[in-house]
Amino acid sequence: MHRSDVLIIGAGPTGLVLALWLSRLGIHARIIDKTSTSGTTSRALAVQARTLELYRQLDLSDSVVQQGHCVEAANFWVKGEPVARLPLSRIGEGLTPYAFLEIFPQDEHERLLIKRLEAFGVSVERDTELEAFEETGDGISATLRLPDGQRETCQACYLAGCDGARSVVRKALDTGFPGGTYQQIFYVADVQASGPTFNGELHVDLDEADFLAVFPLAGSGRARLIGTVRDERAEHAETLRFEDVSSRAIEHLKVQIEQVNWFSTYRVHHRVADHFRTGRAFLLGDAAHVHSPAGGQGMNTGIGDAINLAWKLAAVLSGGAEARLLDTYETERIAFARKLVATTDRVFTFVTAEGRMADLLRTRLAPFLIPKMASFERSREFLFRTVSQITLNYRRMPLSMGVAGHVHGGDRLPWAHDGEGDNFEPLKSPNWQVHVYGDTSDEMIAWCIEHHLPLHVFDWRPAFETAGLGRNGFYLLRPDTYVAIAETCSDPKVIERYFKHHGIRSFFG
Template sequence: MKRCDVLIIGAGPTGLVLALWLSKLGIRVRIIDKTATSGSTSRALAVQARTLELYRQLDLTQVILQHGHKVPAVNLWVKGEHAAQVPFDAVGKDLTPYSFLEIFPQDQHERLLIERLLMFGVSVERQTELTRFVHDGVGVTAYLSGADGQEEVCAARCLAGCDGARSTVRKSLDIGFPGGTYQQVFYVADVDADGPSVNGELHVDLDESEFLAIFPLADKHHARLIGTVRNEHADTLTFEDVSGRAIEQLQVQIHRVNWFSTYRVHHRVAKHFRQGRAFLLGDAAHVHSPAGGQGMNTGIGDAINLAWKLAAVLETRASDSLLDTYETERIGFARQLVATTDRVFSFATAEGRIAKLVRTRIAPLLIPKVIAIDAVREFIFRTISQVTLNYRGMPLSAGTAGKVHGGERLPWVPGSDNFESLSRLCWQLHVYGVASEQLNAWCKERGVPLHVFQWTPAHAASGFALNALYLLRPDTYVALAELSGEPEVLDRYFDERGIQPQKDHLLNTT
């Protein structure tokens, strides 16, 4: 019987990120996948700003920026006419170092994660499938079937189901997956093309009842078409059946089709994300419309949220109740995301005379005027980039100092280095102004890094309070915001939650 700390089922981006984060924290993992190889084509393309911020902890961000493509703006077309533009590079420049949409296809993304995982001596075990498991709240006994058909038994302290919408883990746990399926058939086409809508920006076309988006890739003549069609015969649908609209409405000149596929999309959220020592992440926990490029990023967010909590509990630095906060923090966001993407997609594809009138006649007149408002453009960027995702009011979040609340993403201060320390996988403290001698002593005694920034008007503009302390979780969200700046509140915070902060020097620095 083989043993590990965490057995991960599914080697898509969610499972790979979980494996990588846990390995970085010194946790023994196994990751299996029933496929023979990693994907060579991909539907997921977008890496949002918040993911790029978090990826600094694994030294992945610069590689993705080097090999991907920055999308500076999104354009809206209606019936072949350009209607509006949202320039990401302008509206997000004061919010994040990554004020753009990064295109880095999932197949390349997976290869990068697999390469980094190999640096920790962990490889994906291919053609290996979970057939069943039993768990008793303390550990999991999993039965695996390999390529040779032989059954293997694996004892794990925890099980992570990252095995997609048809998750074996979720079904075995008998966790409900309520929701529905969109009527439309989605298609993806990878093409070599030219034209005004193949210019390095994202283009979305609203038509009478179908949706079409053109995503740019790193090669300026290479693009990805994602669209819908009302056709019950998805298995027999060809590119010729759908190409006319792209050619006519968005003026795309297609030179070659590299690959084409169709699929159906669900909008569902699992009833629970945790049962005992078994967890659901990514598409196993929530699926939704691809509108906004949120799916892969949300799964990655699940993995990052869970990884540091698993490490703390498995190393007995936190009580088991810390694992309850994974579902508490992630399920609400998943439900909100499914509802939001469903509304957006339903607007873009609704049938009926009134719906068509609103979408093709009224919307083209109103949208340019609304998008011209700075606050609206900023709201769109904040939402799509996931920088507004927060855990305010939840068990691990406490306090307010200035405009910053416990549970929020730490605000970025343009022109400063306040994000530099966020590459560290540990609890840490930020003070903007002056830190007391007592706070310095508390941090030194416990091995918690303290970062003190000389106060400037830019810190006030970003919402910070002078001399307040901001305790950051290992996933860089603000755990505690405290005006007094005194260390007693830190002891109380950790004691009440049964957590011992890990000393930074114990981290695996590979």
């Protein structure tokens, strides 16, 4: 009988990243998908800075940046003319190694992930569906329908539902999925075109016409159009063709279509599952939460789910932690999902609202405010911090404790970089580790050596103070590079008590 440590249902970015991280940590993952091939079309485009930081652990970041497209600026148009420009190429400078907006379409992204996964000897099993599963005493028993129509019963220690908004896993668990559906119909089209908006930058029409955004892709004259479909056309969304969508917004942005490579329509939902875990089954990505495309958060949030769960599953399956560590997955990720849905809902409502007042806000107020905001460094920094997900944190949650400098337990470790080095370099290794900025005690050094816990001591430099790091204390970092303990002393017993309290026995995945 086929047995795996983790059975992953769904081979989109969330499922692929989960399989990759588990494989990197020595865990046997099996991944299935009901489709015949990986996606050839997709809506997700942006790979946020936080995702790129975490991708360093699998040596993926450079490939994404090289194959994708760095967006230099966002331009806003009203009545057929550009009225505001927001520079983006260095918008997060000093905050992260990836201080820009990176566009890398989901279909290309998936192909890269699949190739890397195959290097670990794991292939996606296509045309394979989950029909049913049940929890047994020590694992999961699942029934799969194979490509030839035969059924297979397989065993796994845990099951991960990464199977999208219509998740079979979520329905089988009878988990509620409260929320709603926006009335607007969206279309997405991959086109070859020309015009002033095909200059490698992002362009958004703020006019009374249908909403339209032009996202640049790598290569000359390639772009992704995302727009709304209003009025009576929305009633026939399933049969719409590109020729049927309004040309007003396209004309406003002076887009000259040469070829439409693919086109589809979709509705936008905003929902968060009642639970992300039931026993040995977990929900991740769109199976757990769906929200508007505002800010390019969806795919990145699913990837964050996968990395959060991967190191915890690896710790438990390898005997390095007690099973109760897995309880923290839902606690940490559901809080962020709920906040994200509320935030993107507000932005989405503003951008797509109809009526005279909404039009006035977009065409008169927004063009005035955007340049003003762009002129202030703090405004640009706030925008980047929010969208890039580098402010995502797990403060006041079970695995987080303490404060040192401006850094709290649960925060992403701040990036500090100068001519003498980069404090993120040790984070490429996905294991528990201790960082000290300044001096530490002999006891801390001896304890870390004795317990094989990596200790990185950085000579104090002004860059660390600028980043908000505390001097001479320590930061215990989780395998996903979030701060577990922020402490002003250098007493290793604080770490010892922490691990004992949380049932963690081994420091490597």
